Amino acid sequence: MTKLYTFLKYFFITFWTVFVVAPxxxxxxxxxxxxxxxxxxxxxxxxxxxxxxxxxxRVLIKSPAKGxxxxxxxxxxxxxxxxxxxxxxxxxxxxxxxxxxxxxFKAGFVRNNDITFFFISQRIxxxxxxxxxxxxxxSTIGLLDSLLGLVVVYIVLLMPIAVWIxxxxxxxVPKELDETALIDGCNPYxxxxxxxxxxxxxxxxxxxxxCIIFGWIDFFFAFILTFTExxxxxxxxxxxxSSITPWWSLSASALVSVAPLIIVAFVVERYLSKGNLSGALx
Amino acid sequence: MNLIGEKISYKPDExxxxxxxxxxxxxxxxxxxxxxxxxxxxxxxxxxxxxxxxDQGSIxxxxxxxxxxxVWERNVAMVYQQFINYPHLNVYxxxxxxxxxxxxxxxxxxxxxxxxxxxxxxxGFENRKIQELSGGQQQRVxxxxxxxxxxxxxxxxxxxxxxxxxxxEQLREEFKRIFSEGLSQDTILIYSTTDPQxxxxxxxxxxxxxxxxxLQKGPAxxxxxxxxxxxxxEISNDPPMNVLKGSKNLKNLNFENIFLEIPNHFKNLxxxxxNFGIRASEVKLDDSGEEFEIELAEISGxxxxxxxxxxxxxxxxxxxxVMNFKIHEKVKIKFNENKFYAFGEDExxxxxxxxxxxx
Numbered sequence: 001m002t003k004l005y006t007f008l009k010y011f012f013i014t015f016w017t018v019f020v021v022a023p024x025x026x027x028x029x030x031x032x033x034x035x036x037x038x039x040x041x042x043x044x045x046x047x048x049x050x051x052x053x054x055x056x057x058r059v060l061i062k063s064p065a066k067g068x069x070x071x072x073x074x075x076x077x078x079x080x081x082x083x084x085x086x087x088x089x090x091x092x093x094x095x096x097x098x099x100x101x102x103x104x105f106k107a108g109f110v111r112n113n114d115i116t117f118f119f120i121s122q123r124i125x126x127x128x129x130x131x132x133x134x135x136x137x138x139s140t141i142g143l144l145d146s147l148l149g150l151v152v153v154y155i156v157l158l159m160p161i162a163v164w165i166x167x168x169x170x171x172x173v174p175k176e177l178d179e180t181a182l183i184d185g186c187n188p189y190x191x192x193x194x195x196x197x198x199x200x201x202x203x204x205x206x207x208x209x210x211c212i213i214f215g216w217i218d219f220f221f222a223f224i225l226t227f228t229e230x231x232x233x234x235x236x237x238x239x240x241x242s243s244i245t246p247w248w249s250l251s252a253s254a255l256v257s258v259a260p261l262i263i264v265a266f267v268v269e270r271y272l273s274k275g276n277l278s279g280a281l282x
Numbered sequence: 283m284n285l286i287g288e289k290i291s292y293k294p295d296e297x298x299x300x301x302x303x304x305x306x307x308x309x310x311x312x313x314x315x316x317x318x319x320x321x322x323x324x325x326x327x328x329x330x331x332x333x334x335x336x337d338q339g340s341i342x343x344x345x346x347x348x349x350x351x352x353v354w355e356r357n358v359a360m361v362y363q364q365f366i367n368y369p370h371l372n373v374y375x376x377x378x379x380x381x382x383x384x385x386x387x388x389x390x391x392x393x394x395x396x397x398x399x400x401x402x403x404x405x406g407f408e409n410r411k412i413q414e415l416s417g418g419q420q421q422r423v424x425x426x427x428x429x430x431x432x433x434x435x436x437x438x439x440x441x442x443x444x445x446x447x448x449x450x451e452q453l454r455e456e457f458k459r460i461f462s463e464g465l466s467q468d469t470i471l472i473y474s475t476t477d478p479q480x481x482x483x484x485x486x487x488x489x490x491x492x493x494x495x496x497l498q499k500g501p502a503x504x505x506x507x508x509x510x511x512x513x514x515x516e517i518s519n520d521p522p523m524n525v526l527k528g529s530k531n532l533k534n535l536n537f538e539n540i541f542l543e544i545p546n547h548f549k550n551l552x553x554x555x556x557n558f559g560i561r562a563s564e565v566k567l568d569d570s571g572e573e574f575e576i577e578l579a580e581i582s583g584x585x586x587x588x589x590x591x592x593x594x595x596x597x598x599x600x601x602x603x604v605m606n607f608k609i610h611e612k613v614k615i616k617f618n619e620n621k622f623y624a625f626g627e628d629e630x631x632x633x634x635x636x637x638x639x640x641x
Contacts, residue, residue: 176362176364177368179360180368181368182332183353183354183380184379184427184431185355185383185384186383187354
């Protein structure tokens with residue numbers, strides 16, 4: 001019984017690993033190919049099957065004038081927009097979440113839960129519903145096709161995630177902890193940043209991770225709200241696909257696109273395995 | 283110079299959490315607040331600490347209006363029933379936290395913390411993480427933090443309730459020692475609990491609280507001997523005092539077709555209906571006694587609690603040995619007549635074996 005269980009367990013883990021890793025390997029391999037090696041026959045292993053070339057990678061940093069696609073600028077645009085929007089969302093979202101978790105609000109029929117739901121409802125709505133309002137809004141204030149405009153839109157998209165995760169997190173931090181800080185001589189602001197915040201680092205990391213992921217992978221708004229001035233990475237990568245699909249540079253750009261997320265995942269995983277994420281509070 | 287509360291009421295929703303509570307706490311004394319769960323003990327302590335503002339009433343300390351002073355400037359200390367410490371700090375940092383917050387000098391902090399660690403018996407644990415400690419040790423850290431502060435008002439909210447039986451006994455003993463040695467004459471100690479035994483052992487001034495109302499105030503001995511009404515008698519005894527509806531006539535006491543001799547302290551009572559009270563420990567198994575049916579027998583420690591029934595009356599007898607009984611078995615018991623209390627039909631004390639009455 002246990003033997004069968006162990007076998008099945010490892011079988012599925014192996015299966016899943018292959019399932020997940022194979023496309024990556026395929027992309028890595030393809031990124032070193034050229035037109036010839038992609039179109040002639042099925043090839044996998046560099047040097048053995050085909051002659052590797054860095055052309056697919058070089059194209060990414062070459063300027064369009066020299067026949068390249070130059071994803072460097074979209075790359076930094078994406079980093080800037082994602083990080084700025086995530087940071088602002090986390091800061092505002094955490095403050096909002098703390099207030100929602102600790103204080104009681106009453107305005108007409110509106111209570112704390114209604115406010116929290118309002119935040120979440122922004123994510124429940126299909127993004128396409130928001131596209132026209134966002135477009136009109138940004139064009140009215142003159143931020144269409146600009147980094148700042150994208151930051152504003154992404155804050156709207158990311159802050160609900162931060163609020164949602166942090167409300168849940170703060171609700172698990174006993175209220176008595178804040179009260180003890182108050183009794184021990186902290187004013188409410190000190191109680192927040194000296195006691196509550198240091199004990200909320202796991203929650204902040206999780207919320208930050210989600211914000212970064214959702215900000216980084218967004219294609220829809222980046223596509224709709226930008227034209228020529230500003231381009232974000234996902235749009236640029238998709239735009240590579242022209243009449244002849246350049247599989248090599250498409251693979252290379254896909255790999256550099258997911259690289260930051262892989263790094264984030266590894267950092268968080270290390271933090272998780274240290275046991276810090278769950279053990280801070282009982 | 284006392285901590286004085288006057289007519290404090292707090293009613294956040296439909297129900298009163300505190301209802302017209304007044305008190306006068308003197309420095310250097312120990313006060314216990316006895317009440318069942320949700321009787322308003324924590325609310326009262328939080329009101330004194332300043333975490334809650336009462337809807338009505340006033341609190342003054344050292345002749346200053348306490349309600350106008352925010353929590354963080356009140357110089358109180360509080361230990362919760364949950365073991366609340368700062369999880370991101372180690373034991374030493376936890377205890378220094380309020381002192382650093384008050385910007386005391388480094389030497390002062392060190393000597394205060396060392397003293398507090400010694401008092402609670404945690405010397406050598408300074409660099410431990412809070413999560414590595416047992417429940418009892420965590421509560422000791424919380425206690426050390428409130429002792430090191432040398433606060434003028436020390437609030438302990440059921441500090442032992444979440445500990446296991448053994449540890450509770452041990453820590454209760456230590457508390458008595460700490461309270462008698464480790465506290466200055468400048469401190470008011472307020473200790474809330476649901477456990478009558480704790481109240482008796484700490485032997486301070488008692489406030490009996492129920493549904494936010496003060497039922498009785500007085501020394502522990504007085505509360506035990508002369509509870510002013512039935513509620514107090516129930517709350518201040520564990521198991522709660524047995525209540526038997528009956529009457530007194532010329533010759534005897536009568537309840538559930540049982541006729542008992544009139545004890546001396548009942549001689550002057552008017553002949554009418556009463557609620558008679560008797561402690562579980564004053565009910566004994568005796569073959570010459572009255573027949574009751576067993577509903578439940580609980581063994582607790584070295585004692586057996588017998589839940590008995592006769593007619594409409596249910597009582598509990600405390601037997602000081604471990605015995606096995608069958609449910610629905612009939613047993614004979616005898617009451618110690620000299621320890622009967624009489625409460626009127628309005629539930630107020632009429633006569634007690636210790637001479638108290640409600641006038």
